[in-house]
Amino acid sequence: MxxxxxxxxxxxxxxxxxxxxxxxxGNNDSFLEQGIxxxxxxxxxxxxxxxxxxxxxxxxxxxxxxLDSVTKLADFIGKKSC
Amino acid sequence: xxxxxxxxxxxxxxxxxGISFDETGVCNHCQKYRGKKATGEIKKKYEEKFLDLISxxxxxxxxxxxxxxxxxxxxxxxxxxxxxxxxxxxLTLVFDNAFxxxxxxxxxxxxxxxxxxxxxxxxxxxxxxxxxxRTAAQEELYSAKTLERASTICTSxxxxxxxxVLRTAIxxxxxxxxxxxxxxxxPVQSSVMKTNASLMQTTQKAIFGPLHNIVxxxxxxxxxxxxxxxxxxxxPWNIHPLSFLEYDEGNIIxxxxxxxxxxxxxxxxxxxxxxxxxxxxHVHRKKYNFHPYVWEIANMVRExxxxxDEGLEKIEPPEDQKMVEYSKEKLxxxx
Numbered sequence: 217m218x219x220x221x222x223x224x225x226x227x228x229x230x231x232x233x234x235x236x237x238x239x240x241x242g243n244n245d246s247f248l249e250q251g252i253x254x255x256x257x258x259x260x261x262x263x264x265x266x267x268x269x270x271x272x273x274x275x276x277x278x279x280x281x282x283l284d285s286v287t288k289l290a291d292f293i294g295k296k297s298c
Numbered sequence: 299x300x301x302x303x304x305x306x307x308x309x310x311x312x313x314x315x316g317i318s319f320d321e322t323g324v325c326n327h328c329q330k331y332r333g334k335k336a337t338g339e340i341k342k343k344y345e346e347k348f349l350d351l352i353s354x355x356x357x358x359x360x361x362x363x364x365x366x367x368x369x370x371x372x373x374x375x376x377x378x379x380x381x382x383x384x385x386x387x388x389l390t391l392v393f394d395n396a397f398x399x400x401x402x403x404x405x406x407x408x409x410x411x412x413x414x415x416x417x418x419x420x421x422x423x424x425x426x427x428x429x430x431x432r433t434a435a436q437e438e439l440y441s442a443k444t445l446e447r448a449s450t451i452c453t454s455x456x457x458x459x460x461x462x463v464l465r466t467a468i469x470x471x472x473x474x475x476x477x478x479x480x481x482x483x484x485p486v487q488s489s490v491m492k493t494n495a496s497l498m499q500t501t502q503k504a505i506f507g508p509l510h511n512i513v514x515x516x517x518x519x520x521x522x523x524x525x526x527x528x529x530x531x532x533x534p535w536n537i538h539p540l541s542f543l544e545y546d547e548g549n550i551i552x553x554x555x556x557x558x559x560x561x562x563x564x565x566x567x568x569x570x571x572x573x574x575x576x577x578x579x580h581v582h583r584k585k586y587n588f589h590p591y592v593w594e595i596a597n598m599v600r601e602x603x604x605x606x607d608e609g610l611e612k613i614e615p616p617e618d619q620k621m622v623e624y625s626k627e628k629l630x631x632x633x
Contacts, residue, residue, distance in 0.1 A: 234316045248500040251441035255501040259488045
């Protein structure tokens with residue numbers, strides 16, 4: 217789980233927050249409400265998830281409950297990888 | 299020619315956010331690139347998915363597709379595809395942002411008449427739009443990531459277009475909404491996708507919030523309401539066929555000329571419908587030192603849709619100063 221969280225954080229900082237400080241993102245912060253990721257960014261995120269964790273994200277799984285924070289993403293990846 | 303460091307494989311410059319280069323001058327985006335994401339086989343799969351949906355979706359409404367139509371090259375071709383390739387009943391929605399080029403307006407009329415499709419014009423008050431665009435030229439309204447893909451002016455305009463198209467489709471119970479996104483603008487994976495109400499509700503806030511701060515409640519009629527979000531079953535499918543069909547600019551222009559489209563000479567090279575684009579690009583380049591179309595065009599270069607030289611040609615020349623001044627004066631005069 218910790219490894220997954222660390223991978224997600226690296227991806228978010230590298231692709232969405234750029235040079236921001238580590239404290240700019242809490243693991244429960246909403247990507248969408250804080251404007252870190254927008255609707256197009258979600259597709260980029262899904263592309264990365266599928267490639268990195270070898271999972272398939274279905275259309276109906278594209279919901280904030282699965283994708284909208286570091287913790288939610290890690291939980292979602294955990295469930296999908298079972 | 300530009301003096302700044304540019305990826306030796308695509309066209310991303312050293313000023314692009316988060317970029318790095320290896321010893322051969324290839325950027326991190328090209329290094330991560332694993333070959334064409336949209337192979338012929340994958341594209342075929344998405345077209346089949348769309349064809350399957352066409353045959354299953356109820357056709358109780360008057361129209362099958364609500365198409366976001368700008369009169370530009372890509373959306374004209376997409377409209378032709380919906381009408382002639384898929385034989386669908388299309389309603390076009392034209393969002394008049396107060397800067398549609400006269401040539402594009404002519405194209406809209408001619409093409410819609412040639413294809414016998416109905417057109418719905420959505421024309422917000424120019425005063426409202428000027429206030430939005432003027433603020434977007436001066437302030438950072440959205441997330442840092444949006445700056446990679448478009449100018450803040452374009453993001454504001456497109457945000458309104460996407461919202462009003464969705465709202466209208468829900469109101470008119472139209473099962474599909476169509477967009478002419480090029481392969482560089484949207485991945486094939488999103489080319490046939492059910493609009494997710496809960497995701498849209500959250501992402502809409504990112505656009506609605508800043509625009510509402512600028513102009514207040516007059517912006518409300520252009521966005522999806524809370525009541526509409528409560529009925530996710532009424533949300534349409536999102537279709538952008540240019541991601542799953544072959545994209546060849548030469549062939550596209552050849553085809554749309556057959557239905558009356560003429561290449562406008564009153565817009566900048568990256569737009570075939572909007573006069574404001576030159577000003578929007580100029581502001582973005584001045585502020586961030588990279589062209590707002592560079593991400594989209596770099597994607598197309600990487601995917602082989604155009605050559606690196608063709609890509610550079612689209613982003614290197616400075617904007618036409620007359621066009622920049624025209625929009626600037628129009629926006630500032632109404633202050």
